Amino acid sequence: MKPTIYDVAERAGVSIATVSKVINDKADVGQKTKKRILKIIEEVGYHPSMVASALTGKHTHTIGLVIPDIANPFFAELARSVEDTGHANGYSVVICNTDNDPEKEVQYLWWLNQKKVDGVVLGTGMHNMKALKEFMEQNIPVVLVSRDIPTLSVSTVLVDDFRGGYVAAQHLLELNHRKALLLVGDLDNSSEQNRLKGFCAAFEEAETDKDNIKIIEGLMTTQQAAQAVKDALEKDSTVSSAFALTDFLAIGGIQGAREAGKNVPEHFSVVGFDDTFIAVLSYPPLTTISQPIVEMGEIVTQTLVDQIKGKKQSSRTIILTPDIKIRKTTANNTMSMQEPAQ
Amino acid sequence: MKPTIYDVAERAGVSIATVSKVINDKADVGQKTKKRILKIIEEVGYHPSMVASALTGKHTHTIGLVIPDIANPFFAELARSVEDTGHANGYSVVICNTDNDPEKEVQYLWWLNQKKVDGVVLGTGMHNMKALKEFMEQNIPVVLVSRDIPTLSVSTVLVDDFRGGYVAAQHLLELNHRKALLLVGDLDNSSEQNRLKGFCAAFEEAETDKDNIKIIEGLMTTQQAAQAVKDALEKDSTVSSAFALTDFLAIGGIQGAREAGKNVPEHFSVVGFDDTFIAVLSYPPLTTISQPIVEMGEIVTQTLVDQIKGKKQSSRTIILTPDIKIRKTTANNTMSMQEPAQ
DNA sequence: CTGAAAGCGCTAACAA
DNA sequence: TTGTTAGCGCTTTCAG
Numbered sequence: 160m161k162p163t164i165y166d167v168a169e170r171a172g173v174s175i176a177t178v179s180k181v182i183n184d185k186a187d188v189g190q191k192t193k194k195r196i197l198k199i200i201e202e203v204g205y206h207p208s209m210v211a212s213a214l215t216g217k218h219t220h221t222i223g224l225v226i227p228d229i230a231n232p233f234f235a236e237l238a239r240s241v242e243d244t245g246h247a248n249g250y251s252v253v254i255c256n257t258d259n260d261p262e263k264e265v266q267y268l269w270w271l272n273q274k275k276v277d278g279v280v281l282g283t284g285m286h287n288m289k290a291l292k293e294f295m296e297q298n299i300p301v302v303l304v305s306r307d308i309p310t311l312s313v314s315t316v317l318v319d320d321f322r323g324g325y326v327a328a329q330h331l332l333e334l335n336h337r338k339a340l341l342l343v344g345d346l347d348n349s350s351e352q353n354r355l356k357g358f359c360a361a362f363e364e365a366e367t368d369k370d371n372i373k374i375i376e377g378l379m380t381t382q383q384a385a386q387a388v389k390d391a392l393e394k395d396s397t398v399s400s401a402f403a404l405t406d407f408l409a410i411g412g413i414q415g416a417r418e419a420g421k422n423v424p425e426h427f428s429v430v431g432f433d434d435t436f437i438a439v440l441s442y443p444p445l446t447t448i449s450q451p452i453v454e455m456g457e458i459v460t461q462t463l464v465d466q467i468k469g470k471k472q473s474s475r476t477i478i479l480t481p482d483i484k485i486r487k488t489t490a491n492n493t494m495s496m497q498e499p500a501q
Numbered sequence: 502m503k504p505t506i507y508d509v510a511e512r513a514g515v516s517i518a519t520v521s522k523v524i525n526d527k528a529d530v531g532q533k534t535k536k537r538i539l540k541i542i543e544e545v546g547y548h549p550s551m552v553a554s555a556l557t558g559k560h561t562h563t564i565g566l567v568i569p570d571i572a573n574p575f576f577a578e579l580a581r582s583v584e585d586t587g588h589a590n591g592y593s594v595v596i597c598n599t600d601n602d603p604e605k606e607v608q609y610l611w612w613l614n615q616k617k618v619d620g621v622v623l624g625t626g627m628h629n630m631k632a633l634k635e636f637m638e639q640n641i642p643v644v645l646v647s648r649d650i651p652t653l654s655v656s657t658v659l660v661d662d663f664r665g666g667y668v669a670a671q672h673l674l675e676l677n678h679r680k681a682l683l684l685v686g687d688l689d690n691s692s693e694q695n696r697l698k699g700f701c702a703a704f705e706e707a708e709t710d711k712d713n714i715k716i717i718e719g720l721m722t723t724q725q726a727a728q729a730v731k732d733a734l735e736k737d738s739t740v741s742s743a744f745a746l747t748d749f750l751a752i753g754g755i756q757g758a759r760e761a762g763k764n765v766p767e768h769f770s771v772v773g774f775d776d777t778f779i780a781v782l783s784y785p786p787l788t789t790i791s792q793p794i795v796e797m798g799e800i801v802t803q804t805l806v807d808q809i810k811g812k813k814q815s816s817r818t819i820i821l822t823p824d825i826k827i828r829k830t831t832a833n834n835t836m837s838m839q840e841p842a843q
Numbered sequence: 844c845t846g847a848a849a850g851c852g853c854t855a856a857c858a859a
Numbered sequence: 860t861t862g863t864t865a866g867c868g869c870t871t872t873c874a875g
Binding site: 844845846847848849850851852853854855856857858859 | 860861862863864865866867868869870871872873874875
């Protein structure tokens with residue numbers, strides 16, 4: 160059987176208490192005893208059981224990461240960052256894919272509770288607020304990334320979605336685009352709403368006609384986005400640009416424009432959102448609003464860890480500013496340049 | 502404080518043993534008592550502690566997933582599949598990103614050992630065999646995906662890499678390509694070696710000159726692949742195709758060809774490997790060798806779970822057959838068609 | 844500086 | 860059908 164603390168203690172001729180102390184690097188152990196015990200630990204290949212220590216010590220050194228889908232590059236990159244900084248702090252992370260399914264959301268929360276994780280990073284919406292509140296009553300620290308839940312006073316790391324949308328619009332406007340398609344997925348989601356609002360705000364400021372913006376929602380896949388853009392372009396070929404609320408949809412937008420006989424960026428400009436690695440794989444490379452994903456992961460995780468370790472800080476909301484990465488899917492609108500000539 | 506099994510027992514006027522039995526759905530409990538206890542559990546909001554039960558019951562209901570990098574789409578998709586089937590079987594999964602770093606590999610293994618995970622899915626190479634063997638002596642079941650370690654007798658799920666390479670070559674050959682660039686990352690890796698061997702075998706069978714295949718190795722990024730292809734094409738513009746050992750490299754290949762003034766697929770064909778979602782995002786959509794990632798994840802995980810549950814099956818190696826997905830980056834070689842005319 | 848002893852919350856015989 | 864009891868492997872006062 161695997162050696163336990165007893166085996167080590169026995170072989171070292173000391174009590175388990177002493178062994179425990181050296182394992183945990185407590186001060187009050189003599190140098191010689193410590194050395195001896197360390198040697199024996201090595202010899203017998205002893206690895207302290209974290210589950211036993213969790214039962215006593217109250218810490219599992221595990222955090223839960225709840226997200227819609229790890230196969231989505233945004234969340235994959237986030238997960239990587241969370242795992243890295245968790246690992247650096249001695250925490251392992253268990254992933255929970257909810258698919259935005261309300262049932263799974265509460266199911267995983269329950270589960271994490273039973274597993275007595277030390278904290279959770281919530282990167283998904285919660286449809287069932289009651290369940291979340293119930294969970295939080297268990298005194299397990301929770302932090303939010305990328306999703307805001309205003310009714311909750313927990314630390315949150317967000318990107319300024321409004322600003323992102325605004326900047327996207329500004330860029331398009333500077334390029335003389337006056338008509339745009341808005342490719343959106345799920346409008347339930349506050350992030351998407353804000354991106355959209357920001358975009359519209361800039362267009363309004365530019366005194367653009369309201370129905371120059373055509374919102375297409377419910378787009379779940381690249382293909383759907385492609386189809387939607389193609390259809391829209393066939394209906395109104397004077398639309399010269401699109402703003403997609405994710406890079407996936409943006410790529411769909413490029414494809415759709417192409418299918419409608421428009422080249423990107425010569426005839427049609429598109430800007431995305433996220434700046435996951437796919438933006439740079441895209442052809443042409445995608446102009447997109449860049450979220451500092453790695454940083455977001457680092458900050459939330461560190462915040463969570465601090466909270467777990469009892470550094471009582473008031474909960475705060477950190478809003479990171481997105482950046483526009485101008486690549487090759489946006490260009491000056493040639494159609495509009497001709498207009499003044501008429 | 503959170504309610505424990507004692508609180509429930511007390512309130513129900515029974516012993517903790519009885520409560521334990523209803524929690525675990527053991528047979529020998531009276532219907533009325535069971536109902537009553539269940540009700541009380543609900544009332545007090547009792548959630549059994551998995552760490553306590555792990556200490557006794559010997560099961561943590563957790564498995565480790567060790568991979569190079571979850572941000573890589575192949576592993577992200579694999580992870581999703583593993584998590585899904587783990588979840589379906591009552592296991593949560595903790596992710597470990599090794600970056601192919603030997604130190605991290607053993608570090609995580611140690612850690613998983615201390616956490617007393619019930620099993621691990623190993624999807625990364627292990628540089629330190631000794632550490633692996635030591636780990637396995639702890640009697641924690643291990644299964645392998647996507648990486649073969651012939652010296653180990655553990656269940657393994659692989660894709661037939663040789664065949665994949667062979668099929669890729671065949672496809673190119675049918676399209677009259679006689680010269681090919683081989684874009685490879687890390688030749689240490691048995692998968693890549695086999696893909697390469699398969700490819701070469703087909704070219705040999707076609708009695709192609711050996712140096713019609715130019716192997717470019719050490720390619721770690723899309724950019725590097727692009728540069729390599731561009732350089733190669735500038736040196737020898739009669740090369741009409743490339744086989745990339747991953748989709749990432751394939752996309753780099755497309756970019757590089759483009760930079761060298763060759764259009765894909767008109768002037769230059771490329772086939773990739775993996776068929777992650779990026780293949781379909783690519784422009785043109787990538788012809789690639791498709792690995793059944795989801796299935797691989799399901800099979801390994803199920804195998805692991807069965808092993809954990811003690812279904813003693815002899816360890817087996819399951820080799821899945823890859824498929825070629827012909828999309829738009831391969832076309833008939835026009836250069837070679839002219840040759841016979843000369 | 845070191846050890847004895849009391850749990851942590853639960854499971855699993857074994858009695859009753 | 861239900862309860863008693865002995866741990867699981869470790870941490871933590873509190874004495875010595």
